[in-house]
Amino acid sequence: xxxxxxxxxxxxxxxxxxxxxxxxxxxxxxxxxxxxxxxxxxxxxxxxxxxxxxxxxxxxxxxxxxxxxxxxxxxxxxxxxxxxxxxxxxxxxxxxxxxxxxxxxxxxxxxxxxxxxxxxxxxxxxxxxxxxxxxxxxxxxxx
Amino acid sequence: xxxxxxxxxxxxxxxxxxxxxxxxxxxxxxxxxxxxxxxxxxxxxxxxxxxxxxxxxxxxxxxxxxxxxxxxxxxxxxxxxxxxxxxxxxxxxxxxxxxxxxxxxxxxxxxxxxxxxxxxxxxxxxxxxxxxxxxxxxxxxxx
Numbered sequence: 001x002x003x004x005x006x007x008x009x010x011x012x013x014x015x016x017x018x019x020x021x022x023x024x025x026x027x028x029x030x031x032x033x034x035x036x037x038x039x040x041x042x043x044x045x046x047x048x049x050x051x052x053x054x055x056x057x058x059x060x061x062x063x064x065x066x067x068x069x070x071x072x073x074x075x076x077x078x079x080x081x082x083x084x085x086x087x088x089x090x091x092x093x094x095x096x097x098x099x100x101x102x103x104x105x106x107x108x109x110x111x112x113x114x115x116x117x118x119x120x121x122x123x124x125x126x127x128x129x130x131x132x133x134x135x136x137x138x139x140x141x142x143x
Numbered sequence: 144x145x146x147x148x149x150x151x152x153x154x155x156x157x158x159x160x161x162x163x164x165x166x167x168x169x170x171x172x173x174x175x176x177x178x179x180x181x182x183x184x185x186x187x188x189x190x191x192x193x194x195x196x197x198x199x200x201x202x203x204x205x206x207x208x209x210x211x212x213x214x215x216x217x218x219x220x221x222x223x224x225x226x227x228x229x230x231x232x233x234x235x236x237x238x239x240x241x242x243x244x245x246x247x248x249x250x251x252x253x254x255x256x257x258x259x260x261x262x263x264x265x266x267x268x269x270x271x272x273x274x275x276x277x278x279x280x281x282x283x284x285x286x
Binding site for chain 2: 019020021022023024025026027028029030031032033053054055056057058059060063064086088095096
């Protein structure tokens with residue numbers, strides 16, 4: 001299977017509502033939303049982008065080497081968590097984490113867990129995206 | 144003036160709607176919301192926390208050494224941006240950025256820019272919070 005990270009992110013729309021987590025170990029932001037309407041701009045071709053009314057999301061795909069599916073007991077409460085972690089080369093901590101979002105702990109949307117399992121079967125529990133040959137990114141001027 | 148970062152974060156409620164930005168340079172998440180209803184838990188006493196319907200926010204205040212107010216021309220568009228950056232010791236990039244959120248570019252809520260200026264006058268354009276003596280944080284089990 002020769003899928004790119006861009007393919008993968010598009011497939012993540014099937015997961016329904018996610019808790020999208022970005023941390024630098026000092027600050028953590030966790031946004032609730034779907035991975036949908038991603039867009040790409042020529043100025044920063046390696047970036048996946050998303051805007052909606054509540055949050056904005058950007059990911060430099062060129063940094064990501066490894067994708068891992070995790071199915072684990074919740075740290076607080078008696079239910080299972082389903083998470084996808086995206087790592088830079090040799091990183092121990094994920095650059096991006098995508099948790100299936102529960103309404104109440106352990107109460108997922110219908111079909112959501114099945115979509116997670118299907119995605120894991122498609123990509124494997126640990127997956128190394130193939131690298132697209134892309135132009136050099138222009139440093140993000142952003143914020 | 145002997146204010147703590149906790150005092151400062153409480154004062155940030157006056158800023159109205161913010162663009163709260165956390166990045167690790169690979170992924171960026173920008174949530175739109177007010178700095179309000181912050182809470183603190185004994186298990187991780189150095190963490191400021193916020194939950195609402197759209198996002199969750201956590202900040203390890205013990206990591207932050209320096210707070211800087213920035214008033215700059217927008218990188219895209221002809222308007223002024225107002226931002227507060229929080230830095231770890233010796234860090235060049237901010238661990239947390241708080242931008243005044245505009246409706247349309249440059250269109251701020253009434254009183255928002257004035258609140259930013261007032262806060263900057265109170266704390267100074269660059270401010271080093273005093274450090275509270277707090278118990279050692281227990282490593283965040285979280286996500």
